[in-house]
Amino acid sequence: MTAMTSSARPLLNRRLAEFGTTIFAEMSALAVRTGAINLGQGFPDTDGPEEVREAAVRALRDGRGNQYPPGPGIPELRTAVAAHQQRRYGLSVDPDTEVLVTAGATEAIAAAMLALVEPGDEVIALEPYYDSYAACVAMAGGTRVPVTLRPHEGRFRLDLDELRDAVTDRTRLLLINTPHNPTGTVLTREELAAIAELAVERDLLVVTDEVYEHLVFDDAEHIPLATFPGMRDRTVTISSAGKTFSFTGWKVGWITASPALITAVRSAKQFLTYVSAGPFQYAIAEALALPESYFEDLRADMLTKRDVLAAGLEDAGLTVHRPSGTYFITADIRPLGETDGIAFCRALPERTGVVAVPTAVFYDHRELGAPFVRFAFCKKKPVLEEAARRLKAAGTR
Structure with missing residues (x-):
């Protein structure tokens, strides 16, 4: 059966016309297709307590x-x-x-x-x-x-x-x-x-x-x-x-x-x-009633992971803005001779076996976010170390 349509009006509410498939879906699909390490979407790779x-x-x-x-x-x-x-x-x-x-x-x-x-x-x-x-x-x-x-x-x-x-x-x-x-x-x-x-x-x-x-x-x-x-x-x-x-x-x-x-x-x-x-x-x-030691251990573990990934990204030639919070790192790709974060992230899985998210999609002023990409470090430490190794070995520097 063919869906009924009107040539005068699109099906999608015009308030949502500018929003397509989220970047997370696109990058996660790339990770699955290429077998890359997914440091794009912010979800841990281990369960909680x-x-x-x-x-x-x-x-x-x-x-x-x-x-x-x-x-x-x-x-x-x-x-x-x-x-x-x-x-x-x-x-x-x-x-x-x-x-x-x-x-x-x-x-x-x-x-x-x-x-x-x-x-x-x-x-x-x-x-x-x-x-x-x-x-x-x-x-x-x-x-x-x-x-x-x-x-x-x-x-x-x-x-x-x-x-x-x-x-x-x-x-x-x-x-x-x-x-x-x-x-x-x-x-x-x-x-x-x-x-x-x-x-x-x-x-x-x-x-x-x-x-x-x-x-x-x-x-x-x-x-x-x-x-x-x-x-x-x-x-x-x-x-x-x-x-x-x-x-x-x-x-x-x-x-x-x-x-x-x-x-x-x-x-x-x-x-x-x-x-x-x-x-x-x-x-x-x-x-929420867990002892304070749980929250302290969580911070300490994430801090270690932040520093592992930050060091790996720096070693691969990117400029790293080391975060004071969350479990994301923003990196500047311009030292690699790159300026388009969206193109960079779309090519990165095939090139290095790692997935990141282009920060430009989170801006109205896309040009201000163009050289930045986001990596998630809420993963097991060996996964982060392997991602860093792949980035360096693939010649991102």
Whole structure:
């Protein structure tokens, strides 16, 4: 049967016309076809703690979460999220009215945009940005306004003057990501204080994506924006279990915010998945209560892996921007005589047996991201060492 079409109008909603297949799907398909090591998509190649996995099995066997869980999330997980915020950041959160469980952080972002943004509203996001940001703003009918993080002295930095100048009378909210994917930048206390002052001054909402909150290195410190003066009632804070506990397929995320903001976001979220990941919610509730040694060991392990891959990339001739957070490294390909990251990444699997992601796809200003590529180091150490060996042996230098 031939699908009915209209010559006057394309099938795809025009708000999504600029978004094709994600770069992650394209690069992962290349990895499968060529047998290359996939350092493109950010998922670990090992499962998380055995006790957390067993907690999910117990929930399944005991019949907890096999039917629809409560719309806001199970009480145990909402209580665990609230306890986590209090223990780590001194943030007092009511688990009954100020926590909402979502199908990962991606749904949380979508629900927040659909709930809080109307057609004509401007949303300022830090460029480069996770690709779902642009799509979620578009689906809400908003206009994204990028403020570019630029490399300076080994770190991608936010120009606070540029951020302030980007705010107009049409600006509805700021979409902030720290620790930042893909650059690995962790916004400093001073930068966050300036963002908070701007939000209060211009009466802006702020959505903060903090999914890498436990993956900060060296002297960096993750500070939730909601802890700053005037921000508690205007900030939607998003996090998830996938990056912290290495169960990315479970898709358990959460939002913390004031009751009014939670009510607004839940109004949109209930018509997306409604609920999800029932048994896994019980397991993540236990995971959030793991001792501090777990989180310390996670950081130490990722720091070792970061340094292994960074050294390998440098040895292969790339300029490395060593991240202060997340599990991604941004590398500059210009020392190799290359300037087009997209072409470079499409050729890299056949050339070296390694897959990376071109950072340009995360920019509106594609030319600013053209020479950068992103590598994920959330893999086993021997895998990273082999990737480094392949890159050097293939003559990338």
